[in-house]
Amino acid sequence: MTLGELLPETALAPGFAQIAVAGLTSDSRKVKQGFLFIAIAGNKADGGAYALKAVQAGAVAVAAEHKPDGLPPGAVFIQVANARRTLALAASKFFPRQPGVIAAVTGTSGKTSVAAFTREIWSALGEPAASIGTVGVVSPKGEVYGSLTTPDPVDLHRSLDELAGDGVTHLALEASSHGLDQYRLDGIRIAAGAYTNLSRDHLDYHPTLEAYLAAKLRLFTDLIAANGTAVINVDDEHAPQVVEAARQRGLKLMTIGRRGEGIRIADVAIDGFAQRVEFAHAGHIYNVKLPLVGAFQVYNAAVAAGLAIATGSAPAPVFAALEKLAGAKGRLELAGSYNGAPIFIDYSHKPDALAKALEALRPYASGHLVVVFGAGGDRDPGKRPLMGEVAQQKADRVIVTDDNPRSEEPAEIRAAILAAAPGATEIGDRGQAIRAGIAGLRPGDVLLVAGKGHETGQIVGAQVLPFSDHEAVATVLKDLGARVRS
Ligand SMILES: CC(=O)N[C@H]1[C@@H](OP(=O)(O)OP(=O)(O)OC[C@H]2O[C@@H](n3ccc(=O)[nH]c3=O)[C@H](O)[C@@H]2O)O[C@H](CO)[C@@H](O)[C@@H]1O[C@H](C)C(=O)N[C@@H](C)C(=O)N[C@H](CCC(=O)O)C(=O)O
Ligand SMILES: Nc1ncnc2c1ncn2[C@@H]1O[C@H](COP(=O)(O)OP(=O)(O)OP(=O)(O)O)[C@@H](O)[C@H]1O
Numbered sequence: 001m002t003l004g005e006l007l008p009e010t011a012l013a014p015g016f017a018q019i020a021v022a023g024l025t026s027d028s029r030k031v032k033q034g035f036l037f038i039a040i041a042g043n044k045a046d047g048g049a050y051a052l053k054a055v056q057a058g059a060v061a062v063a064a065e066h067k068p069d070g071l072p073p074g075a076v077f078i079q080v081a082n083a084r085r086t087l088a089l090a091a092s093k094f095f096p097r098q099p100g101v102i103a104a105v106t107g108t109s110g111k112t113s114v115a116a117f118t119r120e121i122w123s124a125l126g127e128p129a130a131s132i133g134t135v136g137v138v139s140p141k142g143e144v145y146g147s148l149t150t151p152d153p154v155d156l157h158r159s160l161d162e163l164a165g166d167g168v169t170h171l172a173l174e175a176s177s178h179g180l181d182q183y184r185l186d187g188i189r190i191a192a193g194a195y196t197n198l199s200r201d202h203l204d205y206h207p208t209l210e211a212y213l214a215a216k217l218r219l220f221t222d223l224i225a226a227n228g229t230a231v232i233n234v235d236d237e238h239a240p241q242v243v244e245a246a247r248q249r250g251l252k253l254m255t256i257g258r259r260g261e262g263i264r265i266a267d268v269a270i271d272g273f274a275q276r277v278e279f280a281h282a283g284h285i286y287n288v289k290l291p292l293v294g295a296f297q298v299y300n301a302a303v304a305a306g307l308a309i310a311t312g313s314a315p316a317p318v319f320a321a322l323e324k325l326a327g328a329k330g331r332l333e334l335a336g337s338y339n340g341a342p343i344f345i346d347y348s349h350k351p352d353a354l355a356k357a358l359e360a361l362r363p364y365a366s367g368h369l370v371v372v373f374g375a376g377g378d379r380d381p382g383k384r385p386l387m388g389e390v391a392q393q394k395a396d397r398v399i400v401t402d403d404n405p406r407s408e409e410p411a412e413i414r415a416a417i418l419a420a421a422p423g424a425t426e427i428g429d430r431g432q433a434i435r436a437g438i439a440g441l442r443p444g445d446v447l448l449v450a451g452k453g454h455e456t457g458q459i460v461g462a463q464v465l466p467f468s469d470h471e472a473v474a475t476v477l478k479d480l481g482a483r484v485r486s
């Protein structure tokens with residue numbers, strides 16, 4: 001591939017267009033012979049400072065918004081208006097294949113669940129389907145874990161190309177606010193995009209909630225194909241702005257929710273660890289037994305059904321497929337029980353999600369609703385007291401423990417939560433906290449282990465120690481079982 005083919009929208013100096021390019025990256029450490037290096041002024045570092053290193057490592061050209069100092073004379077330099085967007089668009093040229101049907105979902109909560117549900121619906125309808133997001137790339141070939149919800153554009157376009165090559169025709173994608181803000185998804189041919197909800201999160205990155213919403217709106221204003229569809233949960237308080245953005249763009253609109261006109265959630269009744277839901281769509285009523293716990297999962301299921309229908313699947317089999325949903329790992333997942341009390345693992349690591357998870361479990365607690373949770377280090381500290389408050393208000397017994405402390409002092413994170421949850425017990429060691437939560441369960445109680453969901457490691461300092469809430473629960477259950485029997 002040549003520079004001209006990679007950067008069709010950039011005016012190139014004479015002779016540059018024919019330069020052969022063997023690959024591209026924005027990370028000097030990944031440069032190989034013949035690569036295009038795109039220097040990005042990032043959040044922590046300035047890629048321009050690594051331009052010389054990139055050239056020394058074999059880069060044949062450097063693109064950036066400003067010419068980096070110290071670029072050797074004669075080095076091929078291309079000035080671009082937006083380096084991040086250039087990286088993504090060039091990646092889409094370098095890795096040209098994409099699944100024919102791509103749906104993306106944004107929102108503070110529910111992205112992973114909606115992406116998983118949409119993939120499951122398509123699979124049930126016989127389409128070779130995949131999803132990409134927080135839990136990695138999930139495809140008929142298996143699961144490959146990646147550390148970001150929306151991967152770096154080069155990784156993302158490589159994955160799309162590989163999936164298409166493997167015969168995957170349908171892809172559901174999580175669009176994180178960071179990913180949207182950093183143009184990671186530009187160049188992807190998105191047929192339908194969904195909005196779930198907006199609540200406080202990531203205020204360490206976005207300066208305000210408005211800026212956070214603006215990042216999410218990019219999916220609708222810039223990314224969904226011009227003839228595409230926006231699937232919007234209109235019961236969310238910020239939905240009017242999303243609807244407005246989609247309207248201005250001329251997108252087809254499918255509203256969902258209690259007030260939805262595309263898919264209306266007409267009625268919901270709890271049925272054990274499942275829910276009986278009446279959906280209304282296009283003049284038909286679909287009665288579905290959704291095998292999931294939590295009112296919010298009804299919304300996620302409706303959004304996923306909306307994405308499938310918007311991208312051409314027939315409604316009746318789509319609604320029928322909802323009865324078989326397995327859901328994403330660690331999303332209000334029943335992990336076991338002790339003394340007749342169910343134990344759920346959930347990925348709620350922000351105030352609204354924690355509130356929703358506790359509200360979802362309240363109907364099952366004729367006794368006490370117990371929660372074990374913490375908050376991640378190096379993330380918005382403002383959410384800590386808010387999570388403490390939520391737990392204090394919505395649970396009967398609160399155990400505050402560590403999540404991923406990262407570079408922070410774990411005791412200080414716990415203290416910030418405890419300040420708003422004065423009745424809580426503090427147990428730093430997460431395994432011990434889970435043990436205490438389970439050991440205290442009586443019939444009628446319910447335990448929620450919140451914050452880490454599917455994660456298999458605990459980030460302490462710069463180290464990732466093996467840790468999984470699923471394993472921790474299983475170990476305690478095994479130990480307690482042994483003790484009960486002896
Ligand atoms: C804050 C943030 O989003 N950072 C992401 C961003 O980094 P950045 O572009 O700002 O990079 P930087 O570290 O300032 O470096 C600037 C440039 O210098 C380059 N560099 C740097 C060092 C060097 O030796 N050589 C070199 O070339 C870097 O490759 C980069 O291009 O772009 C990188 C490449 O895509 C990401 O790996 C990185 O994710 C960091 C690790 C991260 O933790 N991100 C989290 C917050 C994140 O993105 N989360 C979202 C949301 C999750 C959710 O919704 O809950 C996600 O999508 O996962
Ligand atoms: N529609 C929803 N409304 C409110 N809370 C939800 C919703 N869906 C999920 N949650 C809560 O948020 C948690 C995370 O859900 P999920 O992983 O599907 O969302 P996400 O948007 O991918 O989150 P993340 O950005 O952390 O990856 C769940 O474990 C649950 O507690």
Ligand SMILES: N[C@H](CCC[C@H](N)C(=O)O)C(=O)O
Pocket residue numbers: 149349375376377379403404451452455
């Ligand atoms: N993608 C989210 C995941 C948070 C998970 C939680 N366990 C934590 O560490 O805070 C983030 O990086 O903010």
Ligand SMILES: [Mg+2]
Pocket residue numbers: 111112133134135149174
């Ligand atoms: Mg996610």
